Each structure stands twice: as structure tokens, then as C-alpha cells.
Amino acid sequence: MTRLRPPKKRFLLPMTPSSEEIRALYRDAMVPTYNFSAPIMVRGEGSRLWDLEGREYLDFTTGISVCSLGHCHPRVAQAIARQASTLMHCSNIFCNLNAPRLAMQLSQKGIQGKVFFANSGAEANEGMIKTARLWGSRHGERHEIIVFHTSFHGRTLATLAATGQPVFRQGMEPDMPGFVTVPYNDLEAVEKAITPHTCAILLEPVQAEGGVFPATPAFLQGLRQLCDQKKLLLLLDEVQTGMGRTGSFFCFQQYDIRPDAFSTAKALGNGIPLACFQLSQELAQLHQPGLTHGSTFGGNPLSTAAGLAVMEAFHQENILENVRIQGAALRHGLEELQKKHPVIREVRGLGLLLGIQLDDALPDTVAKCREKGLLTLTAGKGVMRLLPSLKVTSQEVQTALAILDEALS
Numbered sequence: 001m002t003r004l005r006p007p008k009k010r011f012l013l014p015m016t017p018s019s020e021e022i023r024a025l026y027r028d029a030m031v032p033t034y035n036f037s038a039p040i041m042v043r044g045e046g047s048r049l050w051d052l053e054g055r056e057y058l059d060f061t062t063g064i065s066v067c068s069l070g071h072c073h074p075r076v077a078q079a080i081a082r083q084a085s086t087l088m089h090c091s092n093i094f095c096n097l098n099a100p101r102l103a104m105q106l107s108q109k110g111i112q113g114k115v116f117f118a119n120s121g122a123e124a125n126e127g128m129i130k131t132a133r134l135w136g137s138r139h140g141e142r143h144e145i146i147v148f149h150t151s152f153h154g155r156t157l158a159t160l161a162a163t164g165q166p167v168f169r170q171g172m173e174p175d176m177p178g179f180v181t182v183p184y185n186d187l188e189a190v191e192k193a194i195t196p197h198t199c200a201i202l203l204e205p206v207q208a209e210g211g212v213f214p215a216t217p218a219f220l221q222g223l224r225q226l227c228d229q230k231k232l233l234l235l236l237d238e239v240q241t242g243m244g245r246t247g248s249f250f251c252f253q254q255y256d257i258r259p260d261a262f263s264t265a266k267a268l269g270n271g272i273p274l275a276c277f278q279l280s281q282e283l284a285q286l287h288q289p290g291l292t293h294g295s296t297f298g299g300n301p302l303s304t305a306a307g308l309a310v311m312e313a314f315h316q317e318n319i320l321e322n323v324r325i326q327g328a329a330l331r332h333g334l335e336e337l338q339k340k341h342p343v344i345r346e347v348r349g350l351g352l353l354l355g356i357q358l359d360d361a362l363p364d365t366v367a368k369c370r371e372k373g374l375l376t377l378t379a380g381k382g383v384m385r386l387l388p389s390l391k392v393t394s395q396e397v398q399t400a401l402a403i404l405d406e407a408l409s
């Protein structure tokens with residue numbers, strides 16, 4: 001068995017380039033889609049990150065809810081090290097040992113459906129959209145999907161068309177047709193948007209990137225009823241909300257409903273690119289080998305080894321209980337801060353996916369938190385988003401609250 005080396009305490013080796021050198025490479029060699037002035041991260045462990053300058057941070061971003069079990073989780077690190085020296089990839093021309101086992105576990109935690117593995121959230125959503133169209137074409141000429149303002153479903157052309165934030169596709173028109181956008185949490189608007197061509201409704205149970213807006217139970221349950229009455233598919237994007245983030249394994253479970261299909265990505269591999277969509281048994285029958293969908297990398301032995309290690313952590317490490325306890329503690333602390341700092345307009349979210357409405361104070365607060373060692377994210381308009389590790393400790397929560405308190409003072 002491969003044994004992990006102890007974490008490297010010294011990472012600034014003599015050959016390590018300077019921040020200036022790295023930034024010059026970013027500027028000269030990389031497409032400028034990201035902010036290159038951000039810290040250069042070199043090491044992570046649990047809730048901590050270290051940058052090239054040796055600064056330590058308390059990470060409440062977890063790589064945007066990807067490293068949800070903490071950075072370099074030993075179980076995951078060990079599993080991928082072992083798999084990397086056994087078999088990394090063989091393509092879906094062949095079967096492997098890990099993909100079906102992970103699929104069965106996800107099915108049992110999900111809707112007892114069938115799983116397709118992809119590599120990113122956008123890709124998982126894309127496959128789910130294709131499935132909805134396949135279904136729609138078998139049930140009349142139906143291809144329209146109802147989606148929502150302030151949603152986020154990814155950066156491919158179909159998922160951008162489904163994303164209710166037109167700014168992300170400006171200049172890349174024509175938009176892919178077939179999506180109708182209506183206000184979130186507005187059941188009546190959905191009802192009005194249904195036409196004989198509608199085949200599905202697609203939404204995030206908590207809109208994350210768009211500003212941390214949870215669906216109301218009446219809305220999500222109402223959508224389920226509407227889909228049953230009108231014979232439509234309910235598709236959920238659980239790319240950010242899945243894998244325990246909101247306090248249940250998948251977020252829809254808190255709403256006591258069942259989607260016909262849903263996607264999962266970010267935290268599925270705890271840092272290894274891995275995503276999936278799960279289809280009801282009935283929908284899965286629409287697909288045929290070699291024709292309807294596929295992926296070169298999807299579900300390869302390496303990424304699914306990471307996924308299996310993540311599932312094992314959920315069985316062994318009381319993750320969901322910690323999300324509920326620390327989620328409540330963080331939320332309570334934020335509500336206390338709200339009483340003290342009127343600049344906090346609202347605290348929203350579920351579990352450990354929390355947002356603070358700060359409006360104009362947002363950029364300054366994020367910058368001050370970072371100066372004081374706390375990494376946070378933004379979302380939507382004027383919202384600070386907090387996505388700590390699902391294994392975050394009470395002490396880390398209190399430290400984060402103290403830093404935020406100072407940053408707002």
C-alpha cells in the first residue's frame with residue numbers, strides 16, 4: 001500500500017520562482033479570463049491554504065466548493081496516489097472497477113437512478129439538457145426548457161443559454177435556442193411560460209453564483225406538482241449544492257421532492273475533475289451505446305477513485321452532522337454580526353452555503369478579510385459567499401467570524 005509522505009513544511013525550495021516571475025508568465029502566456037493579481041497558492045491542508053509568500057489563509061472558498069472535505073484530504077490523496085500507479089485511464093471503450101461502484105453509491109444516495117460521469121458541471125448539465133430533449137422529442141415536438149433569472153449553469157453554449165445572466169454570453173450570439181427565462185421563486189411565472197413545446201424545468205435548489213438565493217419549499221414543491229400535472233421533467237442543477245454542502249447529501253432531499261434528473265460536480269472528486277448526472281430509470285432508457293452521449297475522460301479510474309474516497313469519507317466522518325452544526329453556528333454568528341453592522345442587509349443560504357448581502361461594502365470587505373487571512377467569495381450583486389470546508393471546526397468558524405467582524409468595523 002502506498003503511504004503518504006508527511007506534509008512538506010518547507011515548500012519555498014531554492015528553485016522556487018518569485019511571485020513576479022509567475023505573474024509575468026500569467027500575463028504573457030495565459031488567456032486573461034481570470035484576475036492574475038490574486039495570491040499564488042502553493043499548498044493546502046484542511047481549511048488552510050498557503051501562498052508563495054508563505055502567508056497562511058483560512059479558506060472559506062474551498063476552491064468554490066470543490067475541496068469540500070478540506071484540502072488534500074488524506075483519504076482522497078491516498079486513493080488517487082494508489083490508483084495513479086495502477087491504472088489512470090483506459091477510456092470507456094473498456095470497463096473499469098471504480099465507475100460502476102461509485103455510480104451505485106450515488107444512485108442509492110440520490111433517486112435510485114442511473115449515472116453518467118463527466119468532467120465538469122457544465123458538461124453534466126449539457127448531458128442532462130440533451131436527455132431532456134431526447135425525452136421531449138419522444139413525447140410530441142417538445143424541446144423548450146424553462147430556466148431562471150440569476151441562475152448559473154456553466155460556460156458552454158447550451159448551459160450559457162440556460163444561465164439567466166445574459167452578461168456572460170454577450171458578443172457570443174446567436175444564443176442557443178430553446179430556453180425560456182422567468183423569475184426565480186415565482187411559480188405563477190413558470191405556469192404562464194409553459195407552452196405545448198415545453199419539455200422541462202431546470203433550476204438550482206439554491207442559486208449559488210447568482211447571489212445565494214434558496215428556493216422556497218412552496219416553490220420547489222409547486223414545481224414538482226406542476227411537472228407531474230403537465231408531464232414535464234424536473235431537472236435540478238446540484239453542481240454546487242450537492243455532496244453535503246447544504247446539510248443533506250443532495251439539497252432536494254430537504255425539500256422532500258425528487259427530480260427526474262439532476263447534476264452533481266464540484267465536490268464529487270474533492271479536487272479531481274469529476275461530475276455526473278443521474279437520470280430516473282425511465283429516462284436512462286433513452287440512451288444507447290455509442291450514439292446518444294459519451295465522454296473520453298468521464299468516469300475514468302483515477303477520478304472515480306477520488307469519488308469513491310469521498311463517499312467513504314461521508315460514511316466514516318460524520319460530515320453531514322458537522323455541516324448542520326457548523327452551518328447553524330456560522331449562520332447564528334453572521335446574524336449576530338448583522339445586528340452590530342447594519343451594512344449587512346441580509347444573511348441567506350442553507351447549511352454551509354451562506355451569503356451575506358453587503359451591496360457597496362462588498363469589495364472592501366472581501367479585501368479586508370483577505371488582508372486579515374480569511375478567504376471569501378463573492379456572488380451575484382453585492383453578496384459575500386462563504387463556502388467553508390464541510391469539516392470546518394467550531395474554532396475555525398469563530399476565527400472567521402472575528403475576522404469578518406474586524407473587517408466590517
Ligand SMILES: *Cc1c(COP(=O)(O)O)cnc(C)c1O
Pocket residue numbers: 119120121122123125152153154155204208209237238239240241265266
Ligand atoms: C460551478 C457551477 C456550474 C459549472 O460548473 P463547471 O465545472 O465550472 O463547468 C454549473 N452549475 C452550478 C450551479 C455551478 O455552481
